[in-house]
Amino acid sequence: MPKAVTYEDAGVSIRKGDEVVDFLRTRNKSIGGFSGLFPLKTAGMKKPMLVASTDGVGTKLLVAKEAKDCSTIGIDLVAMVINDLLVCGAKPLFFLDYYATSRLDIREAREVLEGILKGCEIAKSPLIGGETAELPGLYAPGDFDLAGFGIGIVDGAKAIDGRTIVPGDLVFGFESTGIHSNGYSLARHVLLDRAGMSVKTRVKELNSTLGAALLKPTRIYTDLAAALVKSKAVVKGFAHITGGGIPGNLNRVLPKKVDAVVYKNRWDTPPIFKMIQRLGPVDYPEMLKTFNMGIGFMAVAAPSEQKRIFKAAEAAGDTVHLVGEIVKGTGRVRVEVEG
Structure with a gap:
């Protein structure tokens, strides 16, 4: 049996x-x-x-x-x-x-x-x-x-939904810790498949192994959100920068009669993104719609809120940049070089 x-x-x-x-x-x-x-x-x-x-x-x-x-x-x-x-x-x-x-x-x-x-x-x-x-x-x-x-x-x-955003408002960007959790199919294809590196490869420009750089955990912005509430900053719109990058996420909170102009030279692009772009090579527009490029979370607010937002970010341990402005438009995000 x-x-x-x-x-x-x-x-x-x-x-x-x-x-x-x-x-x-x-x-x-x-x-x-x-x-x-x-x-x-x-x-x-x-x-x-x-x-x-x-x-x-x-x-x-x-x-x-x-x-x-x-x-x-x-x-x-x-x-x-x-x-x-x-x-x-x-x-x-x-x-x-x-x-x-x-x-x-x-x-x-x-x-x-x-x-x-x-x-x-x-x-x-x-x-x-x-x-x-x-x-x-x-x-x-x-x-x-x-x-x-x-x-x-x-x-x-x-509830914050972006409907009160108007021309003249400012766009604030809070730094990411790295790639976060989007774009890894492209990152792996470039760095592991095409460039022939491994997760154990020590990379001078990253000051770490490739694996350590790729596995940096996604930043959680709960403390930032709480600090902004405590500061009484009036935020009109937030965006979590994930798949689609800045253009594909910030646009989700914009009214149809405005555009957001984001100046890419107002923050330093982390080395991991520069390396992916160079080794691909990957065109910048493709990078921009795939990765966060160093900005993991964004806020839109009136100019009068700038001081409160910067103080809240400092209190939460986040690094913030004034990255752009709101202008008349059709609900799009334009990433440009300032000047």
Whole structure:
């Protein structure tokens, strides 16, 4: 008589899944139930509204796998979701994750989840649940993917949507930590495939290995948003600079009767972008619509708010530049050299 087959024989280990949940419970005792509970406080809000966002980290995962370093990829996941919530003026409330793999590697899973927990700590948005899935046959051996889900709250009466932006307003850019989590298919194609480098290659102009530069975690702008609220700065529009770059994200908050003129010489482009452009070679317009080029978050406000915005950025530990202005137009973003 043939030996009885188990679920683990088919590639799914309930025991390993339980180990992951037990690990998470050491960090948050509420994790592990069928759902997560969160107390909702709406005092002082005229029109409380929940705000939702979901995202992933794309092929940056492949760089982490090649470098055998998944310690920061979880921070990226939290950042991509939370920064999108901040754009409308929302305060992040909580975070959920989805981790899917061919076969669960406990060491790798813990490393990823430690990063997610660290990101949630930075974002001040607790992880209250999620899903860890072993999917043999759906993912190739050794592969995994991540998705994150965040919920925030905003007073609908004070939500930031860009509709009050007018000619004469100023555009402020807050520096990124590097590539963040977009454009990695192009970055990998240029640096690893065409230039023949590896994640272990020491690059003088980056002052680090290529892997370390590519895996710098995405900046989370929660402290910046809180500092801006505390400063009482009136921000008319925010933009999280992700896929599509500055032109493809700042335009999403512009009214149809204005343009944003962004002067690319008002901040220093980080070396990693210059290297990708040179080694590709990649034309500048292609760089601009693929990467953040050193600016990870943007704000539009009246000139009278400049002092408050700069002080708030300093208080939050962010570097800000006055990068442009709003003029009459048709809802486009023009990136130019000043003068």
